[in-house]
Amino acid sequence: MPWPFDATPDAPSAATNMSEMERQMRAFPWETTAVGPVDAWPLGLKSAVRTVLDLRLPAYLAWGDTYVQFFNDAYVPILGDKKDAALGNDARITWSEIWPTIGPMWQQVRQGEALGSEGLPLTINRYGYYETCYFSYSYSPIYGDAGTVEGVLVTFADITKAVLGERRRDYQVKLADTLRRETEFGPMLKATIRLTSEYFTNSNVAYVELDEQKRTFTVKEEWKDGVETGGAQGTLPVDMLSPAQIDQLRAGTTICIDDVSTDPECAAVAKPCIMLGIHSVVVIPLKDGDRLHGAGFLYKDHPYRWTIDERTLAEDLARRTWEALRRIRAEEALREETRMLELLNRAGSVLASTLDIDTLLQAVTDAATELTGAEFGSFFYNGKDANGDAYLLYTLSGAPREAFEKLGHPRPTAVFAPTFNGGPPIRSDDITKDPRYGSMGPHHGMPKGHLPVCSYLAASVSSRSGEVLGGLFFGHSKPKMFDERTEQLISGFVAQAAVAIDNARLYELAQRAAKEREGILASERAARAEAERHSKMKDEFLAMLAHELRNPLAPITNAAQLLKMPTVDENLRLKAGNIISRQVRHMTELVDDLLDVSRVTRGLVKLETETLELNAVLRSAVEQARPHIEAKNHVLSVEMPARPVVVAGDRTRLVQVLVNLLNNAAKYTPAGGKILLRLETGPEQARMTVIDNGTGMDAKLLPHVFDLFTQAERTPDRSQGGLGIGLALVKTIVQMHGGQVEAHSDGPNLGASVSVLLPLSEGVAVPVPVRLQARARPVAPCTLTIVDDNVDAAQSLAVLLREQGHTVHVFDGAMRTLASNEIANTHAFILDIGLPDMTGYELARRLRRDHPTASFIALTGYGQARDRDLSKQAGFDHHLVKPVEFRALADILAQLPQCQPAAEAPKTGVAPEPDIAGVS
Template structure:
């Protein structure tokens, strides 16, 4: 018997289909016991059905099919539901079969053993042996039938679980392969046993190579220890695993990834598995790093701006204190005046740089388009940068280009560009250093190269040298300072001219080389001579009204204009200005824009409406200097728009050309 059971186990162990299991078991048992029929059936006790799924027959018909349970007799049903074998040695003489004897005769049953399979008290299956002649069934035959029936049930249930697991695994793989993320799972001990298709496509590693603990090897070397430590902590505590690390992409690059895993618990709360995902966050991570760097550069820039604006304030304050002492020494007064003028020009240049960057980066700058002689332009740029070069005792070598090199563009802006490069070279080169400027032609382009043997550019800074707020390390000998805006302006202006600018350096302390290329004009296009500057004309005294809520600014300007021979009145608020103008209309109005109660635009419109102001000149003097501010000034009736502080040379030129009323 035991050898038979071992053979049966071997035969049905690899089978998955329930029908194959029952047919194999029935055939082996039928032959072993020499019966004419052996059948296995599933029972639906609630529906009262008895379904034969497989049988073995020898000289009798198959009975595979569905029956009512009571087709086999009330005694059969009663004993089966009680978990007891139903044994009949001869159906013709057994009174328990009287009610179904004809049915037994039709399917050739003269002797029968049927054993039930009960699970949780329910009659769920049965197995039977049939003979078409009387047979005295032995106890060991009944016992063997019970064992085979139980094995069939267990094998069928195991196959159902296995099939369900296969189907579940297939669904799981289908779902995970459809997900955009990399999906993985591990056993309870943390050893990886599954990665989805995205993992292998992303990493490019062979299948199975990252199973177990092999996954850690494709992390960035600097992240491996932290990842192992964090994973070990989650395995020990059951806490959610979440970490950012760099994973080797199939391209060979390391990309930032968010790894996350949750434990899977059984009904008792024990961890049986971990399910995890990896999400590529490289673009987001790099954007965060770039944003932090930009914020850092912005903070450095603001600190530098405060420093650069305070620098000229110190000599201005000292000069003002000297004037306050009241000693009328003409030489001292001239010296103080020169100090204040230089420092105000310096502050104005700083503010102009800020405004230029704002206009250029927003595309609000308009270039003049005229033929520009590059040799003459370079000489003008050197003249602008010469004071700083001489102050730091640098040696400047100029290699001029061939005559007739011209481009079409804005001469003033191009001078600004080259002067910026020369000033940068002077700032970043130690005293007594070497600066070179080479102008040459190369095909259809002109090339301007500025070199120095100064502090150079670090490799990490080189790709960002033209970015806003970027500047090199500040050293104690850099007395001239700066805001880190010059090269941003250079690139923007050169780009607007259809050119390019590049920066090169062999590293810190090895100097730098900045090269501008610009498209040359066609040889057939003549160079237009620049108009000679107008000869200064004498200024006639005029009556002026200054309106500014900054009393100090208004009074200092009044004192300056009075000293020049003009008659000047001052009003600090618009309604006072309207009253003064109505009583005695002036020749010239100088109006601030940011006034209390009524802005300068509205004040200008109201003054234009008053009698006696026909032919009067209206000048806006304000801190607002954007393109839109100029449009608003013109609409409000202003003839000129000045940005504070007042450019006295330009103002005198306006007064010299003023017509008498």
């Protein structure tokens, strides 16, 4: 194909003078590009291409909306490895890495505006890595045949070397001036890192210090393009470098990596580096003698070929800056050391010059506050005032006393207590975030007028004898103001202060301290012995509990297997049912006892106190304990005054106390034994005593007989059972009544006696009300709905209720219940509380809206008073605790208007005294 815009394509000199790019253009298949075949090119394109080829400076043409590329031989080096794919291609693809910069500029040119400038920085990737180059350029519009701008003509010169040389000279002058001008470590470090980030454009420059113990680099300064990145005081893991690279740094060798994803030394650490935005990096070691102190980091967020000049300059910068920083640090340390020595000397003179305690402590507080650099300091005396308040503010410095008074007295928390107990210094970079601070902080920020404490330092002031005189406390509103050096200084100063304070009473307090130390050791030994005893009691209790729970499981399991046999007759089936009921009742009583002792010993039980006769309490207790006593053929005698003995107490709990004592006497007395229950009065107290001729108690057991889980040694057969909680429960209930308990035994097999002493009361005792047993009433069939996620429990209860003639619907979840149409005519809902998809409380509320006349019965394992209150608030009419006696549920259903043909009012009256015939 002839070259259409060549005036003399057949001239002999044409091929001889033709450039390499012209040969390539003539051979290029332009019909496959957006500009089409050469014959169809507009005249403007042909002329522009001819101009590009004729220019001796680098020239480049991008034509059309797809920016098809044409360029001459001088432009080829700019392309680097891109040269083979650039001709005829889209400029946006070839120069994708700089298109965000040049694209908007070319758009301006397409509007007819020529652009040009010197020193344009562009980070290009032409050899497989990024490099920053500088160009002087001219962008000119090229018009098409229609008079519109169709192309962009680019002519330019690569001035990278000249720009870098000038920038380097300017940077070195500024750096030298900074190193000469700055005299403090912090400002010098910040200024040099900022300058370096301005020189190494598009790079992060950071100064880090190595923490060998934590294996981290702490970022002290980090900048990019002259702007702080916010990375200061952050950390980088040492493991972002391989062990070999760490060894390089320790040897003083710079690490230079162009691309962490391809560098073989970075194979194991490439991923964490890239996650930190580090794709190419130069790490320059900063050593203090043989110790690696830190490093200078220079890194980019993309692969980049670091030049020898860049690396050499970075190393020179690090060397010069590090030398200057070490010099400044040494000077600062010297000045600080001199200042500290002057402060210590001045404080020492004050400590030695006065014996007035007030003057001395104020001087100590002032000097210590200045020594630590705190904004305010205080000394709290370890004592108590007339109101009994501990840790009294004695002296303060740097703040008015009113500011401290608003804080109140320090409490013995994890923050303050160690100081007043003579512990080591406590230092916190931010006390408001310290775990020892706990939840004591203000809920809505620091109140107005309070001291804003962030950095915190406290040191105990103890005499040479060990007595803790008080504590020095220091605060600062900024974090991380007190370091290890500060802590060491204040520790030494406090020691001097303590000597001055305590000098006059040294010998006396030393002798007292020796005695106190011996007492402390004795207390520790006693406490250890007591802890071991309680631990042993706990282990024994767990073993006993396991035994007591397994015992009823055996007959329950046997009875259940019996019920599965097809040949079992009705009598055996009835007997098996009675066994299961009896053993379940035993386990229920066991669990109730455990819950009761837990609630009583934790003070969760509220007594229902009334004026009552102990005579009636004794009769009720005898009636309840009679089955246990008669089961072992014991002879029970009761002695009580003829006149009433009146006390103020909870009738139910006092009966519980006596029943417990009577049952214990029956249990630990061999069959056919004798038990005496005696009531007697003194001037101010009534005494109830239970005496038996049973197994008695060892003298070692007596001091602990009322402790929780305490029992005498038992034989492996555990024939007497029990968990060792009864007497502990007795003691707690009696103490809640303002009384005392006593136990006595002459020794094993010599019987025992337990007495309960209660303060007498005046007034008339309230008679005992009792609900007479109602006759069984006929029950009409009802429609019932059971909701319980324990399917076995729900289905078995449904079977029992259906046997009573009721219609029963069973669901295992709240949502299924609400979605069912079967519950429309329900008379009573029996709901579990702990459902998986919704609480029984919420389910009751929702059902109540659609079934306002229905009754709601809670059937749950939660049986404490609070649980009953919650169910009542949720709208339940009744609350039954699992496992429930079926008779109790049947009685509730019999009272429902829907389930009885006629309602009868319950009868009440005064209980007749229980028959204690045969009891003398």
